[in-house]
Amino acid sequence: DTEVTQTPKHLVMGMTNKKSLKCEQHMGHRAMYWYKQKAKKPPELMFVYSYEKLSINESVPSRFSPECPNSSLLNLHLHALQPEDSALYLCASSQHSRISTDTQYFGPGTRLTVL
Amino acid sequence: SQQGEEDPQALSIQEGENATMNCSYKTSINNLQWYRQNSGRGLVHLILIRSNEREKHSGRLRVTLDTSKKSSSLLITASRAADTASYFCATDAPQGAQKLVFGQGTRLTINP
Numbered sequence: 001d002t003e004v005t006q007t008p009k010h011l012v013m014g015m016t017n018k019k020s021l022k023c024e025q026h027m028g029h030r031a032m033y034w035y036k037q038k039a040k041k042p043p044e045l046m047f048v049y050s051y052e053k054l055s056i057n058e059s060v061p062s063r064f065s066p067e068c069p070n071s072s073l074l075n076l077h078l079h080a081l082q083p084e085d086s087a088l089y090l091c092a093s094s095q096h097s098r099i100s101t102d103t104q105y106f107g108p109g110t111r112l113t114v115l
Numbered sequence: 116s117q118q119g120e121e122d123p124q125a126l127s128i129q130e131g132e133n134a135t136m137n138c139s140y141k142t143s144i145n146n147l148q149w150y151r152q153n154s155g156r157g158l159v160h161l162i163l164i165r166s167n168e169r170e171k172h173s174g175r176l177r178v179t180l181d182t183s184k185k186s187s188s189l190l191i192t193a194s195r196a197a198d199t200a201s202y203f204c205a206t207d208a209p210q211g212a213q214k215l216v217f218g219q220g221t222r223l224t225i226n227p
Binding site for chain 2: 004006040041042043044045048050055056058088090092097098101103104105106107108109111
């Protein structure tokens with residue numbers, strides 16, 4: 001199984017809501033990533049988890065809170081978002097977090113709209 | 116900070132023609148990867164080329180890497196409508212940070 005799944009596919013939320021994005025992989029990968037992608041732009045890294053520990057936080061605002069409950073699951077908790085946070089949120093995984101050798105496998109993304 | 120720049124930003128060709136996309140980067144790299152993204156979907160890894168490699172093939176894809184010019188090209192031969200997508204190059208970030216940095220991408224349209 002070489003699939004990364006993400007739920008929900010679409011999410012619309014108000015600025016006062018709390019919601020969560022979920023990502024799951026069963027490839028035995030030990031690194032998982034959250035990316036944010038605006039329209040017609042490349043993905044931008046937000047967080048990296050390596051062996052279930054947060055290894056990179058790209059100075060993401062605290063209204064985004066990642067969580068890695070186990071090696072297969074990655075969550076992104078959202079609270080008090082702004083309309084400019086509307087974007088496609090992509091989850092990815094790789095065998096390890098060695099950028100020099102590892103391929104990243106991406107999920108289909110969650111399209112988030114903040115009203 | 117941005118590592119990769121892609122050229123052209125958009126490319127439209129007829130089915131059956133070859134498509135060439137270029138990527139330039141600024142600092143030394145360990146490898147360079149190419150990804151494809153269909154509209155509004157996740158990215159799919161196409162090919163990885165290491166800094167000591169000059170050319171790599173995978174099916175209808177041919178990737179070249181010129182480290183002296185800090186550039187790479189992706190050639191898709193005998194294009195098909197299903198090749199319509201955005202193509203991104205990605206490199207490891209400067210200063211050894213363990214993350215990928217993506218170029219701006221080329222939007223490829225294959226016309227039937």
